[in-house]
Amino acid sequence: MEHNMKRLFAAAALLASLQPVFAGEMSLYSQPDFRGSEVTVRDAAPNFRDFGFNDRASSIVVHSGSWEVCEHKNFGGYCAVLRPGEYADLRRFNNAISSAREVERWRDRGDGRWDDDRGGWRGDGRDGREAWREGREERREERRGWHGGPGIELFAAPRFGGESVGLTGDTRTLRSMGFNDRAGSLIVREGEWEVCEHADYRGRCAVFGPGSYPFLGDLNNEVSSARRLR
Known part of the structure; x- marks a missing residue:
């Protein structure tokens, strides 16, 4: 019995290690500047009509992960990839998003932080909203670093x-x-x-x-x- 229990615990630990440690998270708002009704997604959303949010998004916060947003359901039509950050005005996509999915997963750097294949900072293993808020100034610093290069x-x-x-x-x-x-x-x-x-x-x-x-x-x-x- 004891031997079987040990095997069971070992199997459970292995399964836990295979789960994503930090999945992506994105919040969509019905008005610019992150106001109005809000919907947060953590998994692929092939049709925002299921959330009562079809063609309603006017601003977005990507807390973690890279997300592809599309003008039609099932990821059809015109699409764009949004990386972590604040999108206060969606312009081309204002009231025109019908589906979204995460398209890039982060890898563990081994120091408690995560990055993508380009090595950019994207958050840590805590709640996505907390990481976004605490990393806001760092992201602003990154954007300031773009000055002088190609816009x-x-x-x-x-x-x-x-x-x-x-x-x-x-x-x-x-x-x-x-x-x-x-x-x-x-x-x-x-x-x-x-x-x-x-x-x-x-x-x-x-x-x-x-x-x-x-x-x-x-x-x-x-x-x-x-x-x-x-």
Whole structure:
């Protein structure tokens, strides 16, 4: 009997070690600046209609993990990946999010903190909200460290693949950089940027705030100019 109990406890300990130590968490708010009704998700949400929150999100706090938010249910339509941080105004996604899922898991660095493949700080093993609040100043310091570098980086392939070009200011045409109609994804590190399908900011345009955008939807391989709005 004692031998069987030991085996049972050993099996339970093994199963516990295989569970995710720190799953992602994201809160969505019905109004800008984190006001109004709130829904918090920790697992994939293929249809926000199940929560009575379809097309209602106007601001988001990503407490931990990287989350893909999409305009249609079942992760369809236009999507973007949001990393830990505060998104007070969703712009392109305002009242247009119907599904979301975590797309990146953190690994244990061995010192009580967690990071992703790029080595960025993302929180610890405590409650996600607590880690977010305590890490707010550190994230602000990281954002200040972006100053002086490219505010936006364009990639030649979806999911940030291929060649890339970084922009620090208004660019009336990407032709001189050899990047006209080539962008398939982008990362905004600072500010809000308008990207357009024609030179001189003409044609179809879209505004992107800080975050990672693995797909550009209708603007895929159609971007010819970009400028910072603020």
